[in-house]
Amino acid sequence: MPILVFDLDDTLYPELSYVHSGFRAVAAFLSPLLLVPAEALAAGMIAEEAEQGRGQVFDNVLRQHGRWSKTLVAACLRAYRQHQPELTLFPDAERCLTRFAALPQYLVTDGHKEVQTRKVAALQLAGRVRHAYLTNRYGRHRAKPDPHVFQLICQREGVAPNQVLYVGDNLRKDFVGIKPLGFKTVRILRGNYAHLEADEAHEAHRHIHSLDELTQEFIASLFGQPLDLPA
Template sequence: MIKAIIFDLDDTLYYELEHVKSGFRAVSNYISNKYKISAEDFYNQLLAILADEGRGKTFNLALEEFNLPLTEVKALVEVYRQHKPDELNLYHDAKNALKEFSDKYKLGLITDGISIVQWNKIKALGIENRFEEIIVSDDHGMDKRKPSSFPYLKILEDFSVEAEEAIYIGDNPNKDFVTAKKLGLMTIRILRPKGMHINKRLAEEYEADYEIESLDELEEIICQ
């Protein structure tokens, strides 16, 4: 019998690119104020680089494009990490799921990333009080990030439930499911159309037990 549902955050409950764009706005405003460059032009350049190159050297390449010093990279990273999004939006099905399941199951959240970044996302989404427990893995050390067993074991212990009584829902097969499966949790991968990991396919041990395209499908799986 399922007693707990544990969610991932990014691209599971909301569209992560919303946060990226918000951070790019903050960075572009910083550059505009300091160098009198159009914030909109710098922002659009960041988006173009992200689309062409992916993450990694977005700030470096944008600075080069505008002939600005690469010594600014560290400052841009800090602006990005410290910024507080004005508003992020839960996926519609996520909003419904959190409301529907809150009276039936213990709800938990496990998310990886720089602590202040993840907590700012959670606050912008307004979901601090929607879970009985939230684990931002970096609060406990970077070595506690998934696929470490730590966040899963901690939340199971705090909820006083067995692994077989819990579900973990995420989107990233690189790290979300392999340990959860070994521990005995039911694992579900949600396939978000624009999610960062939508096209990733790995060995069976890394894939989830089930795949869904909407959290509206969750009840049917639980009732099987």
């Protein structure tokens, strides 16, 4: 029986929704300090992120109000990372997890482990996957493309890599480490990497635009064997 493994950010839910929810938490924290309504601060951060990315957002909002300090930037980052996000799965992700509920399903995600834990909780995924592997728990060197946690999944399920499918969006790291070991890979074209092209080593076996394309027939053809879903 195939094992389905999913990336989290931009595969199962839109990562930008987490970023915006974090900005709103930071805005609520800064509002009484800067004497500016939280809504206005959040709108400014969201607009800046859209134009220039998120790298300098906290520095810039503090600078604009004449309150920049290293301490306050760090406090903003803390408010961002520690906030309880409100997140929703992509509708096709919701359908896909339900469709294959009879198969063993897992998450593999990089990033700050407490942040990723809060995302998994907000998306109510704990009851829907056998385990959410946060690579960060195993050390930074175990982040993708390192195959370590994928090998843990094989051990746990008692299967070879060629029985495991990984669905991710990041062509820089999601596939290059596990493909040579025999894992099956599918790239979903959404998020920041949707329009990038990669060499053969970094590309996935297949591309999809929506998890609705991940049908029984699709999986059967990828594994070269019929998919017998347990009743």
